[in-house]
Amino acid sequence: MREEVCIYFVTMQNLGGNAAINEVMLIDDEPIDLFINERLLKAYSFAKRYIAFEDALLALKELRNRAGSGAVLPDIIFLDYFMPLIDGFDFVSRIKELELEFPDSFSGTRIIMLTTLKSPEKRKKLEEFERIFAIMSKPLNEAAVKDLSGRLFQHGQNQS
DSSP, rough: OOOOOOOEEEEEEEEOOOOSSSEEEESSSSSHHHHHHHHHHHHTTTTEEEEESSSSHHHHHHHHHHHHTOOOSSSSEEEEEOOSSHHHHHHHHHHHHHHHHSTTTTTTOOEEEEEEOOOOOHHHHTTOOEEEEEEESSSSHHHHHHHHHHHHHHHHHHHO
């Protein structure tokens, strides 16, 4: 018996148009978490476009295709830590491999790891990955989005 894989792939436009972030990629194997996170981000005009994947391998394929063609990559990737096939650590490791293959492609992309981990020790392990800009609890909430917006803006100013 063949098992079917459900894929959620949607590109949405933010009609507000006042977002500083061009594109957000959301990756989570839970459709309800994708829905909640996307809706909350849209409510705060976090980005102009959103692209969502239930399958992390398909998200990696999309990133590889864009990097290989020179297309613009998402500014922010919201990445679930616990997923089947590959988890958040594996995903970040594969991003590092893509960075070696396409050196400047990912320089403007920030990874936000979303997790249900409560253990400070386990969360500390996630912080050791330099590609991870922030670690946040899932699903996102209003305070988290506001805090993240402030951190991203401050980080952008510090790079200037």
